[in-house]
Amino acid sequence: MKKSTILASLLAGALWLPAMAQQSGSPNQATSSPAQTSQATSSDQATTLQPLQPPAREGFWGRMNPFARKKYVQRQARPIRDRLNELDELTSANSKMIKDVDSRAQEGIRLASAKASEADQHAVDAGNKAQMAQQTATDANTRLNGVEQVVGNIDQYKTTNQTEIRFRPGQTALSANAKSALDDMATPLKSQRGYIVEVQGFSSGRGQAAIATSQKMAESVVRYLVLNHDIPVYRIYVVGMGNAPVQSANADDQGAKAKRSSGGRVEISLLKNDLEQLASTSNAAPAQAPQQ
Numbered sequence: 001m002k003k004s005t006i007l008a009s010l011l012a013g014a015l016w017l018p019a020m021a022q023q024s025g026s027p028n029q030a031t032s033s034p035a036q037t038s039q040a041t042s043s044d045q046a047t048t049l050q051p052l053q054p055p056a057r058e059g060f061w062g063r064m065n066p067f068a069r070k071k072y073v074q075r076q077a078r079p080i081r082d083r084l085n086e087l088d089e090l091t092s093a094n095s096k097m098i099k100d101v102d103s104r105a106q107e108g109i110r111l112a113s114a115k116a117s118e119a120d121q122h123a124v125d126a127g128n129k130a131q132m133a134q135q136t137a138t139d140a141n142t143r144l145n146g147v148e149q150v151v152g153n154i155d156q157y158k159t160t161n162q163t164e165i166r167f168r169p170g171q172t173a174l175s176a177n178a179k180s181a182l183d184d185m186a187t188p189l190k191s192q193r194g195y196i197v198e199v200q201g202f203s204s205g206r207g208q209a210a211i212a213t214s215q216k217m218a219e220s221v222v223r224y225l226v227l228n229h230d231i232p233v234y235r236i237y238v239v240g241m242g243n244a245p246v247q248s249a250n251a252d253d254q255g256a257k258a259k260r261s262s263g264g265r266v267e268i269s270l271l272k273n274d275l276e277q278l279a280s281t282s283n284a285a286p287a288q289a290p291q292q
Helices: 002-046 070-152 176-191 207-229 275-291
Strands: 158-167 195-202 236-242 264-272
Antiparallel strands (some): 195 264
16 A cells, blocks of 8 residues: 555656646746747848747647657758758858949949049140140240341341452452452352342542443452352342442541542452341251150
């Protein structure tokens, strides 16, 4: 009788312990359900799958089933594994999207920087060209002013050299000394412009005879210059003055009287204007243009 009572007590205790454990686990389940609900809500925003539902109680043991098999464990873990795989896929897609956006942003920044550098270079080139254009305009204005001054004075000739050739009475041919003097004066004229040669013949005597003699002496000088030094005829002006009076060389001596020539002579005067200076300026300008 006593043994039966002891066995009944042990069996009742064995049945009471699992029931108490299940009842103590129920409040924890009820307590954790709001957190699981919020987690399901947040995951519901990131996935299209339905929220995970807590497994239903199966059998007498419920979750505390000590005899759970492998298939039961796999069946319970499969939704969690699927959700983890989905989260991994979302994480990978987000990382790829972030990298793509970052690469496109970096490319856009690089292109914008390149465009800005190119625009700066164009601005610098435009500034240099504008400065060169301003310098060219200034040079052209300076040259134009010089040309205007030269053209305004183109008919103003200035005496730069004078030579006098003496002749013996009754002689019209040039002596060796006369030819040497003409060579010294005419040789540099081959490379010059804007000049004229004035030849005036003077002879002693009176009337037409003196004029004819002075003309012949002047013509001998002109003939030598044209044939021996290739001076164009249009640059030479010849005048036979005869026994015309000659003004005093001293311009301040207003009281001095004009003297008449006492022998045959020819005065050769070289007169120049600013045309040669204009030609040299025009040749220098094209030489500077290729350098700019």
